[in-house]
Amino acid sequence: MNKAQKKVLVTGGAGFIGSHVVRRMVNKYPEYQIINLDKLTYAGNLSNLKDIENKANYTFVRGDITDAIFIDKLFEEYLFDGVIHLAAESHVDRSISNPLEFVQTNVLGTVNLLNAARKLWKFQSEQGKTNFRFYHISTDEVYGSLGAEGLFTEDTPYDPHSPYSASKASSDHFVRAYYDTYKLPTIISNCSNNYGSYHFPEKLIPLAINNIKNMKPIPVYGKGENVRDWLFVEDHAAAIDLIFHQGKIGDTYNIGGNNEWKNIELIHLLCKIMDNKLHRTEGTSASLITFVKDRAGHDLRYAIDSSKLQKELNWKPSLQFEEGLEKTVTWYLDNEEWLNNVTSGAYMEYYNEQYVRR
Ligand code: NAD
Ligand code: DAU
Secondary structure (H helix, E strand, O other), X not given: OOXXXXXXXEEOXXXXXXXXHHHHHHHHOOOOEEEEEEOOOOOOOHHHHHHHOOOOOEEEEEOOOOOHHHHHHHHHHHOOOEEEEOOOOOOHHHHHHOXXXXXXHHHHHHHHHHHHHHHHHXXXXXXXXXXXXXXXXXXXXXXXXXXXXXXXXXXXXXXXXXXXHHHHHHHHHHHHXXXXXXOOOEEEXXXXXXXXXXXXXXXXXXXXXXXXXXXXXXXXXXXXXXXEEEXXXXXXXXXXXXXXXXXXXXXXXXXXXXXXXEHHHHXXXXXXXXXXXXXXXOOOOHXXXXXXXXXXXXXXXXXXXXXXXXXXXXXXXXXXXXXXXXXXXXXXXXXXXXXXXXXXXHHHHHHHHHOOOO
């Protein structure tokens, strides 16, 4: 995609990763018009984008990707030059209690976007315009679970285990099917676990930070032996920017931190950082660790081989984990109001009144 192209749709831009992508694109590409489409579910929050909300090249539209008529109209109105699709239900535990919502947003919502993109791309091709691309953001969870050894590569067969990962795998298959069948210019990336600011405190790291801060138990599933590969969210946003502009159409890119941690070891590191920051006696936060019933179908280990992205597009993670985690803890401690408002649902109530869904 070259600089002459202007209108970029980012879906799910009010969420955790999406807000970092929107912020980066709005600040870095003043010549682009960035349209952030988000339903503002419990996970999406416009206070995540306060610093850029008044920028001339930023537009927010509240809407639901499961509504095909609305999506078609939006594409006709804006005639996008590209799409970065992040909107999704993203929490594994919620997918276990309510799988259908994940099918609706992650599968049906993605297919609605693909259909609208296909019509627009066909129209643009007839006008001689050929730069359109549909970039789908996915997860390493589609590859299933690793044993003690090995890494997920772009060729690892899909083997999802949770309703969340099954819905993401299904959406990836649809994206590839639209490339194979209709030649719609698509790209997919599959990333490992992100951490950083604006992460909703239902996921392990922000939940643990919030609980440690409030001297509440830190729930660790099973024995805490499960391994995740953690990547700083701004490094993911940088990879998305790079792949959107330079990725090869039809290709898949794995993104990961080369940074594996057993949950229990990560929690101990976090406790140490928090004791230090909160001037608590060493061991105070760790005393909150509570082993609880394991997650059903809990994948043992995820680890990403991101060498393709590193070699072909020259991307690499910018931060060491300890540094990133410390930055993250500092952000949460400095942003108490944000944390209180997302956990109480106050932001949700406020934005529900401010923004009517189209
Ligand atoms: P998130 O839950 O923080 O944000 C999702 C956003 O999508 C929210 O703003 C929400 O309001 C919006 N949304 C949900 N349903 C919608 C609908 N029907 N219509 C329009 N908007 C809707 O998620 P996240 O962690 O930022 O993840 C973003 C994407 O990245 C997802 O596709 C996820 O699968 C993928 N991903 C996440 C991670 C991670 O570690 N968080 C890692 C790899 C891939
Ligand atoms: O791998 C990428 C995926 O990472 C993304 O696709 C998902 O959207 C994202 O939510 C994340 O999924 P995980 O299930 O790995 O993240 P979560 O933070 O929920 O859990 C991380 C690990 O910590 C996992 O092994 C489960 C465990 N856990 C989680 C919670 C919420 C606990 O032990 N206790 C908890 O309270």
